[in-house]
Amino acid sequence: MSEAAVSTVETSEESVPRPKETWRRLIQGDLASLRVVIGLALIWAIFQFENDRFLSAQNLTNLMLQITAIGLISVGIVYVLLLGEIDLSVGAVSGLAAAVMAVLNVKHGWNPYLAIAAAVAVGMAIGLLQGSLFSRFAVPSFVVTLAGLLAWQGALLQVLGSTGSINLTDPKITGLANTFYSDTVGWIFAAIVIGGYGAVLFLGHRRRVAAGLDSESLAGLVVRFGLVAVVTIVATTVLNSDRGVPLALLILLAFVVGMEFVVKRTGFGRHVFAVGGNAEAARRAGIRVNGIRVAVFGIAGTMAAIGGIMAASRLLAVNQNSGGNELLLLAIAGPVIAGTSLFGGRGSVWTALMGALVIGSISNGMDLLALSSAVKFMVTGGVLLLAVLVDAVARNQRSASGRV
Amino acid sequence: MSPGAPLLQLEGVSKRFGPVQALDRVDFSVNAGEVVGLVGDNGAGKSTMVKTIAGIHAADEGTIRFDGNEVSIAKPQDATGLGIATVYQDLALCDNLDVVANLFLGREEVSSGLGTASRQLDEARMEHETGELLSNLAVTIPSLRSEVGTLSGGQRQQVAVARSLLGEPKVVLLDEPTAALGVAQTAQVLNLIRRLRERELGVVVISHNLVDVFEVADRIFVLRLGRPAGDFSADATTEEHVVSAITGIGSDGEKKNGIEEELQAENAESGEEGR
Numbered sequence: 001m002s003e004a005a006v007s008t009v010e011t012s013e014e015s016v017p018r019p020k021e022t023w024r025r026l027i028q029g030d031l032a033s034l035r036v037v038i039g040l041a042l043i044w045a046i047f048q049f050e051n052d053r054f055l056s057a058q059n060l061t062n063l064m065l066q067i068t069a070i071g072l073i074s075v076g077i078v079y080v081l082l083l084g085e086i087d088l089s090v091g092a093v094s095g096l097a098a099a100v101m102a103v104l105n106v107k108h109g110w111n112p113y114l115a116i117a118a119a120v121a122v123g124m125a126i127g128l129l130q131g132s133l134f135s136r137f138a139v140p141s142f143v144v145t146l147a148g149l150l151a152w153q154g155a156l157l158q159v160l161g162s163t164g165s166i167n168l169t170d171p172k173i174t175g176l177a178n179t180f181y182s183d184t185v186g187w188i189f190a191a192i193v194i195g196g197y198g199a200v201l202f203l204g205h206r207r208r209v210a211a212g213l214d215s216e217s218l219a220g221l222v223v224r225f226g227l228v229a230v231v232t233i234v235a236t237t238v239l240n241s242d243r244g245v246p247l248a249l250l251i252l253l254a255f256v257v258g259m260e261f262v263v264k265r266t267g268f269g270r271h272v273f274a275v276g277g278n279a280e281a282a283r284r285a286g287i288r289v290n291g292i293r294v295a296v297f298g299i300a301g302t303m304a305a306i307g308g309i310m311a312a313s314r315l316l317a318v319n320q321n322s323g324g325n326e327l328l329l330l331a332i333a334g335p336v337i338a339g340t341s342l343f344g345g346r347g348s349v350w351t352a353l354m355g356a357l358v359i360g361s362i363s364n365g366m367d368l369l370a371l372s373s374a375v376k377f378m379v380t381g382g383v384l385l386l387a388v389l390v391d392a393v394a395r396n397q398r399s400a401s402g403r404v
Numbered sequence: 405m406s407p408g409a410p411l412l413q414l415e416g417v418s419k420r421f422g423p424v425q426a427l428d429r430v431d432f433s434v435n436a437g438e439v440v441g442l443v444g445d446n447g448a449g450k451s452t453m454v455k456t457i458a459g460i461h462a463a464d465e466g467t468i469r470f471d472g473n474e475v476s477i478a479k480p481q482d483a484t485g486l487g488i489a490t491v492y493q494d495l496a497l498c499d500n501l502d503v504v505a506n507l508f509l510g511r512e513e514v515s516s517g518l519g520t521a522s523r524q525l526d527e528a529r530m531e532h533e534t535g536e537l538l539s540n541l542a543v544t545i546p547s548l549r550s551e552v553g554t555l556s557g558g559q560r561q562q563v564a565v566a567r568s569l570l571g572e573p574k575v576v577l578l579d580e581p582t583a584a585l586g587v588a589q590t591a592q593v594l595n596l597i598r599r600l601r602e603r604e605l606g607v608v609v610i611s612h613n614l615v616d617v618f619e620v621a622d623r624i625f626v627l628r629l630g631r632p633a634g635d636f637s638a639d640a641t642t643e644e645h646v647v648s649a650i651t652g653i654g655s656d657g658e659k660k661n662g663i664e665e666e667l668q669a670e671n672a673e674s675g676e677e678g679r
Contacts, residue, residue, distance in 0.1 A: 281497055281509070287509070
C-alpha cells in the first residue's frame, strides 16, 4: 500500500494499463500487494464456501487475535529480509522474552510494565548481540541465529525452571490480548485512521505540487483514500458486531504503520534498502553498513520479544513450548508470501501484516474444517513454496529484462 | 581560485607497491573547464594515479596542489572535502533504489518542520533537485522514480556522474565511463562530459578507447610503466602519435587491449556485465 505510494506516481503517468503489462507487473512484484490481496480473497472465498462460519464476526475477531504475535515478529523479520539476511532465532527469542516477563512479574512480583520493559530489553540485547557477531566476524547470519535458536531455547527452559509453566494473572499483562473496546471507542479509532491517512495523502500531494513535481491525479488519490476508508469502516463494523475492536489489533497496526514509516520515509530505512541492494555501494556512499546491520538485528530481536509478550498474554501462560513449534517458520514465511524478497532490498512492512493474514486465515480455516495438522502443514508449505517460486521468477525476469 | 594556476596539479608524485613502482615522479595537471584524457596500457598506472588523487592510496612522495595550494590527500574524505569527485567503473549504484534515492544516497535531505523530529526524508525536495540537476545536464531518464536496475548502461553511467556532482566538486575523475556501452549510449555520456566542461569543472577521463578520448578531450596525457610518456593537445596530434607513446614503440597503429590485470586489481572490468 505504501509501496504503492512510491510507485503509483510513475504508473499513472507512463502506462495506459494493458492486460499483458499488468500481468507482467503482477508477476514481477510491482503489484505484489495486489497479488496477495487477490490470494487472500480467494482463500477467504474458499473457506467461506466450505464453512459459512468462516467470515462471521466472531471468527474474524479470533483471526485478528491469532495473527497478532506472528505479525509482530514478522515486522522485525521484514527488516532482516530487506538486508538479504535471515534470523532463525526470533521464535526462541519471543519465548525467552515472554518467560523473562512471566518470571519477573509472577515469581518476583515486579510491576507489570517493568517486567514487559525488561522482556523487550532482553529481546533487543539478544538481537544486537547477534547482529554484532554477524557483522563483526562476517559469520553468515543463518549460522549465528541458528546457534541463537538453540541457545535461547535452552535459556527459556532455564528461566522457567522446574515448574515448566507459569500462568499469567496480572490484568495489565493479560489485558494486552484480551481487551476489546466499546463501539464508540472503536469508531473513534476508525476516524483517526481514516483522517490520518487522508491528511498524509493530502499533505504529500500538496508538498509535491508546491515543489513543482508531477503528482498523482486527484482521482487516484480519492480512490486510494476511498479504499482505505471502506476497509477501515467495514473492519470496524465487523469487529464491533462481535466483541469490539481488540487492543491487540491496534498494537499490531501501530507497529506496522510506525515501522513502515521508518523503513520507507527515513534515512535509516533508506540505508537498510541500500545495504540490502548493494552493500558495497552503500559503504562507498558513506553509510555505516555494519551499524545498519546491528540495528536491524536489534529491531528483529525487539519485535520478537514484543510478539512473544502478546502470545503469552493471549495464552495466559508461558510454557516450555512458548515460541516453539512452527511459529518461527510462519513468521518468516508470512512476509515472503506477501511479497518481501528473500534476496534483499525489496519489500515493505505491510507484507508482515498481509502475510500473517494469509497464513492465519489458512490455519484458522482449516481448524474450522477440522482438518488434521498433517494437512495444515502441507498446505502452508505449499503456499510458501508457491510464494518463493513467484519471488524467484520475478527476480529472474527482472535481471533478464532489467538491463537494456 | 588564483588565475593561471591549474586547478589540480601533481608534481613528482610516486607510488610504490612492494617491488613495483606503480607511479614514478609523475607531473600532471588539469585546469578548470578542461577535459584531460588519461590513457595508457594496462598496468601503466592510470588507476593508481586516479586512486592517489581520490585518496584511496596516499602518494609516497611528491606534492599535490589544489587551487594552487599544497594539500595532503590521505583518505577519500580528504579528496571529497577538497572537491574531487570520482566515478568508478563499477558505478556503485543500488539497483533496487530509484534514481532520486541513488543520487542522494548517504546525503539524504530531511524535511523541515514536523518531519525533522521523525527524521522524515524530504522526497519532494530531493526529487525536485534531481530533476533540475539532470535537466541542466540534459540527461534524459524515463522517470526519476524508476529503479536504477531497469536503466540502460548509458543511463546508469549518467546517473553515477550526476551523483558525483551533488557535492559541488571542482574536479571529476571518470574511470572508463564508456566501457561496455553501445554507440548511442557512448555519445550520451560524451555529451555529458562536455557539459561538465561547460560548467568549468576539471575533468579527468580514463579510457582505453582512443576514439572516445579524441572525441571529448582537450588534452591527452599518456602514462607508460608509471612514467609520463606524453602530453598532447588533442587538436594537434594524431592517434598514431598517442599509440606510439602508449606502447613505447614506433607507430604500428595497433591498439593494445590486453587483459592482464593491473597491479591494483581492476576487478571491476567484468562487473559491468553483472547486475
